[in-house]
Amino acid sequence: MSCKSCATGGCGTQRGAASGEKTATTGCGSGGCSTGAGSSAGCNKLNSFDWLSDVAMPGLKQYDVVEVKFKGGRKEYYRNVHQLDLTTGDYVVVEMQSGFHIGAVSLQGELVRLQVKKRNVKINDDTKVIHRIATPKDMERHEQAVLRDLPALYRSREIVRELKLNMKLSDVEFQSDNTKATFYYSSEERVDFRELIKMLASEFKARIEMRQISLRQEAGRLGGIGSCGRELCCSTWLTDFKNIATSAARYQNLSLNPAKLSGQCGRLKCCLNYELDTYMDALRDIPTIEKPLETQKGRAYLQKTDIFRKLMWFGYGAESTWHPLPISRVLEITELNKRGIIPESFEVLTPIGDKEPVTAAALNSDLQKLDAKYATKISKKKKKKAKGAGPTAAKPTSNGKAQ
Known part of the structure; x- marks a missing residue:
C-alpha cells in the first residue's frame, strides 16, 4: 500500500488479502512521504538496514520478536x-493496552535481538504480541484514523487558547481503532490540563493521553531543513540529546549570536558538540593570554586565534594591522615580559619565512573577492538588459555613411 503524499506510489509492502501474495517495494527514497504509520519525518527515519535478511541461520530458530x-x-x-x-x-x-493499533514491520531476525540488548528492553511473557497481518479492512480503518489527526490538532489548539493554557500542542496520534488519542505537547512550566482532558474526551469521543516532550523531541517529530541544507539530525538519526553549553561555541571561536547558534527548536544546535573534542585537544597547546604583550612599540592585544594552524594574531591598540605569531614566539615574549625585558617589536622577532603582518580587512579578502565577483556579474547582466531594451544604433559603413 502506498502513502498518499508520495508521488510514485511505491512505498511500503502490501500483502494481498485473498491470495496472500506479497508485493515487495523499496519505497520512493525521496524522504518526503509518510510511509508506514504516517511518519512525518520521511521514509527512512531511524531505520536499520537488515544486512542479514538474505542470510540463512542454520540450526537456529528465528528470533520471535519483531520491531x-x-x-x-x-x-x-x-x-x-x-x-x-x-x-x-x-x-x-x-496489541495495545486498550484495543489495537497498526504499524509497519521495520526490523526482524537476529538484528532485533541486538537492538533489544542495546536498548535494554526486557522481553518476557508480558510483552505485547502481533495479532495478524493487516487486512484491507484494517488498513481502511487505519487511514480513517490518520485522517483525523490534523483536524483534531487544529481543534485542540483552539481549545487550549480558550482555556489560556501555557502549552504548545505539536502532534496528535489516533489509535487505529479510534478508541484512544495521544496528544504530544511541550511547555516550559507545569500545566494543569484536567479540564482540557475532559473537553477533548467529549469532543473526540476517545480516551485521551497527554504526553509531554522536549523542544528537541518536538523538532524531531516535525522534521525540517537545517541551516546546513540537510535534514535535521534529530529527525533522521540522532536519538540521544546531550546537554549543550555556550562554552562549546567559545572553544570553537564562534560568535555568541543566538540567531546563528540556535536550531529550529530554539535551543543550541546539537552539532556544536560534534567537533568539540577535536577543538579541546587542539587548545591544550595554546596558552591563555590574560594581559597584552609589552613591546617598545606599544601594547599588543590578542585579536584572533587560529587554533589548528597554531597562530595567534596581535594588534597594537587601534591599529588595523594584525601580526601573526606562532605559539612558541608568544610564549617567548610572555617569558621576557615576566623578567622585565621589553622587546622592540614583533617584526624584529619574526624570522624570514614566517607569516607577514596583514590587515584585518585582508583576512576577509576571500569573501570580498567573492562579493565583487558576483557584483560584476549582476552589473553586466543589467547592462545587457539595458542595451537590449534601447533602440538599435545605426552602424557606420566604410565610407562614413550610416546604414
Whole structure:
C-alpha cells in the first residue's frame, strides 16, 4: 500500500488479502512521504538496514520478536507468537493496552535481538504480541484514523487558547481503532490540563493521553531543513540529546549570536558538540593570554586565534594591522615580559619565512573577492538588459555613411 503524499506510489509492502501474495517495494527514497504509520519525518527515519535478511541461520530458530514502527519514528517490540511470515514493510495489527493499533514491520531476525540488548528492553511473557497481518479492512480503518489527526490538532489548539493554557500542542496520534488519542505537547512550566482532558474526551469521543516532550523531541517529530541544507539530525538519526553549553561555541571561536547558534527548536544546535573534542585537544597547546604583550612599540592585544594552524594574531591598540605569531614566539615574549625585558617589536622577532603582518580587512579578502565577483556579474547582466531594451544604433559603413 502506498502513502498518499508520495508521488510514485511505491512505498511500503502490501500483502494481498485473498491470495496472500506479497508485493515487495523499496519505497520512493525521496524522504518526503509518510510511509508506514504516517511518519512525518520521511521514509527512512531511524531505520536499520537488515544486512542479514538474505542470510540463512542454520540450526537456529528465528528470533520471535519483531520491531514495529509507528508515526513519528516511534518503535516498539512485539512477539510474533503466531509465527507469521512477515516481510519488512508489512503492516501488522499489534496489541495495545486498550484495543489495537497498526504499524509497519521495520526490523526482524537476529538484528532485533541486538537492538533489544542495546536498548535494554526486557522481553518476557508480558510483552505485547502481533495479532495478524493487516487486512484491507484494517488498513481502511487505519487511514480513517490518520485522517483525523490534523483536524483534531487544529481543534485542540483552539481549545487550549480558550482555556489560556501555557502549552504548545505539536502532534496528535489516533489509535487505529479510534478508541484512544495521544496528544504530544511541550511547555516550559507545569500545566494543569484536567479540564482540557475532559473537553477533548467529549469532543473526540476517545480516551485521551497527554504526553509531554522536549523542544528537541518536538523538532524531531516535525522534521525540517537545517541551516546546513540537510535534514535535521534529530529527525533522521540522532536519538540521544546531550546537554549543550555556550562554552562549546567559545572553544570553537564562534560568535555568541543566538540567531546563528540556535536550531529550529530554539535551543543550541546539537552539532556544536560534534567537533568539540577535536577543538579541546587542539587548545591544550595554546596558552591563555590574560594581559597584552609589552613591546617598545606599544601594547599588543590578542585579536584572533587560529587554533589548528597554531597562530595567534596581535594588534597594537587601534591599529588595523594584525601580526601573526606562532605559539612558541608568544610564549617567548610572555617569558621576557615576566623578567622585565621589553622587546622592540614583533617584526624584529619574526624570522624570514614566517607569516607577514596583514590587515584585518585582508583576512576577509576571500569573501570580498567573492562579493565583487558576483557584483560584476549582476552589473553586466543589467547592462545587457539595458542595451537590449534601447533602440538599435545605426552602424557606420566604410565610407562614413550610416546604414
